[in-house]
Amino acid sequence: MAVFHKENIRNIALIGHGGEGKTSLLEAMLYKTKAIDRLGKVDDGNSVSDYDQEEIARKMSISLSMAYVNYKDYKINVLDVPGFFDFEGEMVAALSVADAAIVVTGANGTVPVGAEKALEYCQEKGVPTLIWVNGVNKENSSFDATLDAYKNKYGSKVVAIELPIMNGNNLVGHVDILEGKAYDVNKAEIAIPANLEGKYQEEDGVLLESVAESSEELMEKFFGGEEISAEEKKAGLKSLFVNAEKFPVMAGVAVGNAQITGLLDHIIDFFPAPGESIKTASDAGELVCDENGKFVAQVFKTIVDPFVGKLLMFKVLRGKVSNGDVVLNVEKDENEKISSIVALRGKKQDAMDTIYAGDMGAFAKLNYTQTNNTLCDPTAVVKCAPIEFPAPVISFAVSSADKNSEDKVFAGLYKLMDEDSTFKLEKNAETNEMILSGIGEMQLDIICKKVKNKFNAKAELREPRIAYRETIRKMVEAEGKHKKQSGGAGQFGQCSVRFEPGAEDGIFEFVDAVVGGAIPRQFIPAVEKGLREAAPKGIQADYPVINIKCTVFDGKYHPVDSKEIAFITAAKLAFADGCAKASPIFLEPVMHVDVIVPDNYMGDVMGDMSKRRGRILGTNSVSGKTVVSAEAPQVELAKYATDLRSMTQGRGKFTLAFERYEEVPATQAAKIIEDYKKRLAAAEK
Ligand SMILES: Nc1nc2c(ncn2[C@@H]2O[C@H](COP(=O)(O)OP(=O)(O)OP(=O)(O)O)[C@@H](O)[C@H]2O)c(=O)[nH]1
């Protein structure tokens, strides 16, 4: 394959709301540049970038995929990002390496939430973003209404650079506002259609005003009424675009006789080359994209294939890498020998010898490397700033449907974790459950499907158990007596214990107040041991008892039959009897929640919190959004990620942190006991 240097490389991410045509647009780019000889369709399951079994089944992207497009003398690396909210991590990964983004948006006159979130993220990170109004051939579509919707939301940041020329539902050409010319679909110049003249003048005015902002010189020309040439317009808008100050808007069609050539041209002449827009941070400061420097690359995505092994997508940030090189994995502190570099087109791999700074590819056959690792020249160690993936917000307990394939389920899940940095698998030591956490229910469901497809084992999800605690509210005294005299040596131990709320360490306190040898000294530790063993096993259910003080103050013994084990058992009996009478209660974990929503959702969020037994602590305004701070029981927040998403159409975010334990109300306590009995019954079966 031809070798590409940074001037001739463009790295772009296709992002936006789900189902607006990102994957189709990439397919069209490949088709129009003759990389493929027929235009695949997402719906037919034969597109280049939606190749995974689950993507084909669901007719949607679920994982970031990469394909290079050769156009003129350029290599355009396109990252096709899934739009559905659960896969936000894929967008974060793509935008950590892309030098620009294209928000693909339908032509139905609205700004969908996915596009809004994508633009917000790009603005936050300073990623140059073009808006591609897709599917102008669809019934009832309107480019003008869509442009207006974006202008209403983003004001003068939005600048049309092309107008589609429609004949009914057919796209037959476009007006290039930068050049002030019109072209048909074969790029032959035509007159600007009379019905578009007015619109063209209007948008050209917006464009000129925008361009004037790019330099003093153009500003003077603009106000002086002097003509600004097409070249000046292009250069001015390019610098505003590259600085993420303006969103140029174009339109087209990604299916059928796809119309996207204008986009390809703009990608090569308008979009930033690597290093021109996004700066790469590292522990040694900014990394300058220079192929003569020492090698540094960052791995931004891993694909796991049970047969082929792992494929690691990377971007070379400095220097170059060739087969045969030995590089250092900085995070793992291990050397890796590079032996298989490929360029990807969906699942298709094209072997490469060398990749230069600014370009992307994938490594196969590495031993230690994972997503978010830096690979570098061992003589110039530097660590890239890590990609900050979104933290998990929803959890389920995961188990194997079939007891015999438990190992396979967990091994599969651990392997898939390489592929998706936004889910975690952890054992909850307290409830003894394996907890699978992620961004949304669909993501976790798909992970389980992948375990089935790729590792042939069935994983099951259920709501996780809450780590309740138990305690007592009253002081009581109780007696425990253990006596056994059937055959052989007997056993005898008896103790009187006072149980009361409160413990020095907040968990368990033991006091020996036995006088006069009612229990001989050597058996006091046995009493303590019995009580300490009983406490973690619960009172009304099987949750650990905390904040309890146990004072042994009396007892009886037998000179022959008293043994350690007899006092341990007696103490346990005293514990069960005493605590049951001491007004036992359950305690539940209460979480601190910060919910970040656009202002107009504040009321809904607060109302909903009170239905969850939540307490509002306050509200705050942060960069145009409201932060609602509240406390609510963990059990009421189990599916908050899903509920908040539907309450805010996906615009809300939240963080959770454990705050403290609090008493469970009686109705809730009854449920806990019922659940415990069910578990007991199930365990007996
Ligand atoms: N008429 C028309 N349909 C289109 C166009 N582009 C895409 N579609 C259809 O829209 C649907 C969704 O297209 P995709 O390419 O899968 O959209 P996506 O943005 O990749 O979706 P996600 O990956 O799920 O976010 C498919 O049925 C496409 O055939 C277009 O330009 N015109």
Ligand SMILES: [Mg+2]
């Ligand atoms: Mg897609």
